Amino acid sequence: MELAMLLQWPRRDKHLGAHEYPEFVKIVEVGPRDGLQNEKEIVPTEVKVQLIDRLSDTGLSVIEATSFVSSKWVPQMADHTEVLQGIRKSPNVRYPVLTPNMHGFQNALAAGATEVAVFGSASETFSRKNINCSIDESMLRFEEVLNAAKDQQIPVRGYVSCALGCPHEGPIDPSKVTEVAKRLYEMGCYEVSLGDTVGVGTPGSMAAMLRSVTREVPCRALAVHCHDTYGQALANILTALQMGVCVVDSAVAGLGGCPYAQGSSGNVSTEDVLYMLHGMGIQTGVDLSKMIAVGDFICHSLNRKTNSRVAQARGSQL
Amino acid sequence: MAALIRTINRSIFISRMGHPCLALGGSATVAKSVSVSGSSSKRLPDRVKIVEVGPRDGLQNEKTIVPAETKIRLIDMLSDSGLSVIEATSFVSPKWVPQMADQMEVMKGIRRKPGVSYPVLTPNLKGFQAAVEAGASEVAIFGAASELFSKKNINCSVEESLQRFEQVMVAAKAAGVPVRGYVSCVLGCPYEGKVAPAKVAKVAKRLYSMGCYEISLGDTIGVGTPGGMSEMLEAVSKVVPVGALAVHCHDTYGQALANILVALQMGVSVVDSSVGGLGGCPYAQGASGNVATEDVVYMLHGLGIQTGVDLPKLMDAGAFICHSLNRRTSSKVSQATHCKL
Numbered sequence: 001m002e003l004a005m006l007l008q009w010p011r012r013d014k015h016l017g018a019h020e021y022p023e024f025v026k027i028v029e030v031g032p033r034d035g036l037q038n039e040k041e042i043v044p045t046e047v048k049v050q051l052i053d054r055l056s057d058t059g060l061s062v063i064e065a066t067s068f069v070s071s072k073w074v075p076q077m078a079d080h081t082e083v084l085q086g087i088r089k090s091p092n093v094r095y096p097v098l099t100p101n102m103h104g105f106q107n108a109l110a111a112g113a114t115e116v117a118v119f120g121s122a123s124e125t126f127s128r129k130n131i132n133c134s135i136d137e138s139m140l141r142f143e144e145v146l147n148a149a150k151d152q153q154i155p156v157r158g159y160v161s162c163a164l165g166c167p168h169e170g171p172i173d174p175s176k177v178t179e180v181a182k183r184l185y186e187m188g189c190y191e192v193s194l195g196d197t198v199g200v201g202t203p204g205s206m207a208a209m210l211r212s213v214t215r216e217v218p219c220r221a222l223a224v225h226c227h228d229t230y231g232q233a234l235a236n237i238l239t240a241l242q243m244g245v246c247v248v249d250s251a252v253a254g255l256g257g258c259p260y261a262q263g264s265s266g267n268v269s270t271e272d273v274l275y276m277l278h279g280m281g282i283q284t285g286v287d288l289s290k291m292i293a294v295g296d297f298i299c300h301s302l303n304r305k306t307n308s309r310v311a312q313a314r315g316s317q318l
Numbered sequence: 319m320a321a322l323i324r325t326i327n328r329s330i331f332i333s334r335m336g337h338p339c340l341a342l343g344g345s346a347t348v349a350k351s352v353s354v355s356g357s358s359s360k361r362l363p364d365r366v367k368i369v370e371v372g373p374r375d376g377l378q379n380e381k382t383i384v385p386a387e388t389k390i391r392l393i394d395m396l397s398d399s400g401l402s403v404i405e406a407t408s409f410v411s412p413k414w415v416p417q418m419a420d421q422m423e424v425m426k427g428i429r430r431k432p433g434v435s436y437p438v439l440t441p442n443l444k445g446f447q448a449a450v451e452a453g454a455s456e457v458a459i460f461g462a463a464s465e466l467f468s469k470k471n472i473n474c475s476v477e478e479s480l481q482r483f484e485q486v487m488v489a490a491k492a493a494g495v496p497v498r499g500y501v502s503c504v505l506g507c508p509y510e511g512k513v514a515p516a517k518v519a520k521v522a523k524r525l526y527s528m529g530c531y532e533i534s535l536g537d538t539i540g541v542g543t544p545g546g547m548s549e550m551l552e553a554v555s556k557v558v559p560v561g562a563l564a565v566h567c568h569d570t571y572g573q574a575l576a577n578i579l580v581a582l583q584m585g586v587s588v589v590d591s592s593v594g595g596l597g598g599c600p601y602a603q604g605a606s607g608n609v610a611t612e613d614v615v616y617m618l619h620g621l622g623i624q625t626g627v628d629l630p631k632l633m634d635a636g637a638f639i640c641h642s643l644n645r646r647t648s649s650k651v652s653q654a655t656h657c658k659l
Contacts, residue, residue, distance in 0.1 A: 016544065016545045016548055016549075017545075017548030017549070017551075017552060017580065017583075017584065018548075018583070018584075019548075019583070199654070201620070202616070202617050202619075202620025202621055203579055203617065203620070203621055204620050204621040204622060205620060228650065229650060229654045230613065230616055230650050230651050230654055231575060231610070231613040231616070231617075231649070231650030231651060232575065232613075232616070232617055232620070234572060234573065234575060234576040235575040235576045235578075235579045235617060237576075238544055238576045238579060238580070239579070258654065261653075261654040261655075263653060264650070264653045264654040265650060265653070269572070272571065272572040272573075275543070275571050275572070275573065276543050276544065276572075276573055276576060278543075279542070279543025279544075279545060279546065279573070280543050280544055280545035281545060308572070309569065309570065309571050309572030309605070309606060310571050310572060312602075312604060312605045312606070313540070313570045313571050313599070313602040313605040313606075314602075315602070315603070
């Protein structure tokens with residue numbers, strides 16, 4: 001590793017067994033956006049606002065609040081402006097919002113957004129089916145957003161979906177993930193979140209993918225966004241931590257199913273991630289008990305059972 | 319500065335079947351590596367033996383009692399899925415474990431597939447004798463790393479239980495019957511809370527020294543996390559060869575696969591699991607218990623590790639028993655199977 005890069009590397013490591021782990025992991029809570037977006041029930045605005053406000057009190061530093069996509073495509077996020085304007089913005093918390101293009105970015109800005117996210121894919125077919133354009137075309141759209149964001153000094157987070165497999169194409173070559181991640185990073189995203197969109201990845205494919213990506217994008221700028229559809233999320237997250245990643249996306253109560261596997265789970269539960277990290281002595285700044293309580297609240301509002309095993313074990317009412 | 323430098327040694331190994339395996343190893347700077355504990359991360363095993371405990375540990379902890387013919391059918395289906403060890407039943411008093419009251423009938427009713435072992439639990443000499451009479455050719459004994467758990471679960475101290483087991487070992491040796499040892503509460507106890515790795519090592523060593531060919535280390539209430547797992551395994555593998563160790567992880571807190579991964583990284587190559595994730599947790603109402611065999615096999619195959627198990631056939635067995643129990647599978651892989659990948 002180059003000396004210059006090492007000197008910039010902020011993470012401090014702890015030893016457990018023969019592995020090094022970060023001392024601190026940042027949790028990016030995606031429940032209100034990725035979670036609710038994939039729930040069957042459309043949640044009223046005031047419930048979304050309450051959810052985010054309660055999450056703001058748990059110690060989280062990043063809560064993805066909503067998505068400025070067309071309500072024609074994602075009806076659950078139609079109330080994006082009201083949500084962003086309705087939430088209590090805690091001083092220690094950031095509230096990024098998804099912005100697929102300039103139009104969305106401008107609306108987000110008008111609604112008071114101070115951080116945005118763009119969503120690329122490592123799979124051509126997924127890109128075409130999901131956002132109706134090729135990967136290259138989507139990158140051009142994102143460049144527009146990045147340029148406008150730079151002018152406004154708005155930080156931008158990049159996502160790469162299908163990083164460990166695609167529902168249409170099957171296995172995805174790590175070099176493709178690297179290509180997209182590198183493009184997002186070089187166009188100015190401060191962080192790139194690598195998403196196992198259909199949860200098919202295992203520690204082997206996670207390690208192979210990260211090995212490829214970390215050749216082009218520094219570890220400190222990477223996050224993992226693991227879906228738990230096949231129960232592999234925590235093992236995959238552990239692998240990522242062992243390889244130097246220290247940012248993890250998750251959703252309270254494991255909100256959000258998988259649109260490609262009816263009845264299956266989607267996002268990994270924030271509670272279960274916290275339990276693992278805290279059990280390993282890794283700090284997150286988040287209060288697990290408060291998180292469980294927020295999970296209870298949103299599951300009650302959605303009239304559904306939590307997907308979090310920790311919440312179930314701790315005697316969640318739902 | 320020295321603390322920030324980290325060298326990672328990675329190499330890709332191709333297993334016999336042509337699947338890539340990944341060795342994960344890490345070593346810190348010169349200064350740090352000296353203080354790192356003696357164990358180092360080994361390459362992942364090429365092959366892992368799955369010990370299927372669904373018919374015993376799984377069904378024993380299900381509320382619904384299933385008839386003997388259902389149990390027999392389950393075990394026969396599991397025999398056809400490629401598993402090499404299927405824990406069939408338990409020769410404990412039906413007064414304590416009513417779900418296992420049909421132990422004789424099950425043992426005599428199952429089709430014994432050549433190459434597959436069907437161990438049964440035997441808490442004492444009486445149970446052992448009944449097991450042998452029923453045709454058992456392998457047995458298992460169950461110790462605890464927690465005094466309180468031992469007293470509450472089997473009504474005697476850890477030491478007293480080990481003495482009972484010595485009787486079983488003597489009889490088993492005379493009969494040429496291999497014995498597997500279990501240690502429960504290795505990562506935590508519902509009564510005592512934290513359990514010292516040294517205590518786990520002590521009990522494991524005793525069981526191994528008295529003649530158990532394998533020691534299964536059980537996270538009985540699923541509270542363990544990868545840190546606790548590696549600490550415990552470091553202590554135990556100093557006194558019992560890692561080749562004789564197995565992990566039995568419960569998924570009550572969703573930590574099982576992460577814990578199993580760490581165990582594999584430390585050289586363990588035997589994993590207990592339960593088809594469909596059968597068996598809840600008696601200490602956490604409504605919570606899950608055993609880790610699902612399907613999910614473990616999915617992870618192992620994804621890592622290029624061989625198990626000999628045919629996942630679709632295993633899922634069929636899981637679907638069958640869940641239907642019989644009128645419950646949803648706890649296996650995420652089974653839930654997701656209609657996904658295109």
